[in-house]
Amino acid sequence: xxxxxxxxxxxxxxxxxxxxxxxxxxxxxxxxxxxxxxxxxxxxxxxxxxxxxxxxxxxxxxxxxxxxxxxxxxxxxxxxxxxxxxxxxxxxxxxxxxxxxxxxxxxxxxxxxxxxxxxxxxxxxxxxxxxxxxxxxxxxxx
Amino acid sequence: xxxxxxxxxxxxxxxxxxxxxxxxxxxxxxxxxxxxxxxxxxxxxxxxxxxxxxxxxxxxxxxxxxxxxxxxxxxxxxxx
Numbered sequence: 001x002x003x004x005x006x007x008x009x010x011x012x013x014x015x016x017x018x019x020x021x022x023x024x025x026x027x028x029x030x031x032x033x034x035x036x037x038x039x040x041x042x043x044x045x046x047x048x049x050x051x052x053x054x055x056x057x058x059x060x061x062x063x064x065x066x067x068x069x070x071x072x073x074x075x076x077x078x079x080x081x082x083x084x085x086x087x088x089x090x091x092x093x094x095x096x097x098x099x100x101x102x103x104x105x106x107x108x109x110x111x112x113x114x115x116x117x118x119x120x121x122x123x124x125x126x127x128x129x130x131x132x133x134x135x136x137x138x139x140x141x142x
Numbered sequence: 143x144x145x146x147x148x149x150x151x152x153x154x155x156x157x158x159x160x161x162x163x164x165x166x167x168x169x170x171x172x173x174x175x176x177x178x179x180x181x182x183x184x185x186x187x188x189x190x191x192x193x194x195x196x197x198x199x200x201x202x203x204x205x206x207x208x209x210x211x212x213x214x215x216x217x218x219x220x221x222x
Contacts, residue, residue, distance in 0.1 A: 032222045048221075051150055051214055054198040055221070079221060091222050111222065119195070119214075120221030121151035133152040134220045 001067060003059040003077040005052060010078045010089045019074035019096035026100035028107040032091040034084045038134070042127035046134075048081045048090060051119040055079070062113045072097045072106035079120060143168055143209040147175055151217045156187035166207065172196065173203040175213050192216065 002018070016027055034046050063075050074096040084090055093110050097103040122134040148161045157179075166174055172194050179185055193216040196205055200216075207213065 049151060050221075051148070051195070051198075051216070054195055054214065057198050115219075115222045117200075117219065118221040119150065119216050119219050121217060122220045123151070133155075133217070135218045 001063050001073060001075050003056070003063050004079075005050060005056060005059075006078050006080050007082045008080075010080055010092045012089070012092055012094075015076045015078065015092055015094045018076050019094050021074060021096065023098050024074065024096040024103075025098050026103040027094060027096040028100070028103040030091070030093040030107050030111050031089050032111075033089050034086050036086045038124060041124075043086060043124050044127055045083055045085045045125045046090070047083050047123040047125070048079075049121050049123070050079075050081055052081075055118050055120055058118045059114060062110055062117065065113070066095070066106040066109045069109060070097075070102040070106040072102050075106055075110060077110060077114070079114075079118070081120070143170075143207070145175070145207050145209075145211045145213050147179065148212065148214040150214065153188055153192070153215050153217050156184040157182055158184055164213075170207055171203065172201055172205045172207065172213065175207070176203065179215065188215070193218075 059077055072095050077093050079091045093107050095103045095106040124134050125131045144163050144165055147164050149157050154160050194201055195214045195216055197212055
């Protein structure tokens with residue numbers, strides 16, 4: 001299991017390779033990407049920032065919870081920070097297990113808890129030159 | 143005693159600073175930090191009861207602080 005904050009593009013294939021094992025018959029992947037539109041506004045990019053030390057701890061806690069809850073030991077999370085363009089991956093979660101249900105459930109739990117608890121923020125940049133902090137309450141979900 | 147108080151994202155922008163060192167009486171709680179923060183310029187843009195973390199874990203307003211603690215005001219998170 002591993003979780004990291006990264007500042008360079010996320011390599012989904014490398015993460016899948018990291019959780020691969022001969023006994024695993026299933027790997028579940030979530031890729032969150034920057035969307036071109038939010039609440040009717042044209043988005044050009046998003047600047048991601050974090051309270052790094054706490055975000056790392058929270059993500060690691062969530063991965064440990066998912067592992068315990070679903071019996072999945074092969075989970076890897078990378079969350080990207082910095083300036084991202086539309087279409088780029090901001091988060092990738094992979095979970096692998098001998099069977100699909102635990103792999104999918106562990107991935108889903110990790111993504112949902114991460115969005116609730118991890119201190120990461122988005123500053124959206126719009127086509128008209130303005131920018132705004134995205135509040136979770138506005139439902140800006142990838 | 144002194145604690146470090148950190149601000150992030152929209153809160154740092156509203157208050158105009160990323161962090162400050164605060165002198166508090168022994169036995170002070172997170173609530174005392176919030177009272178001081180509420181008197182800072184720009185604090186009117188913050189919600190009345192922001193989420194707070196102490197030493198990287200979410201903490202209630204009643205949490206008693208000790209010398210050297212790192213208190214952080216956490217704006218609504220938007221990861222993923």
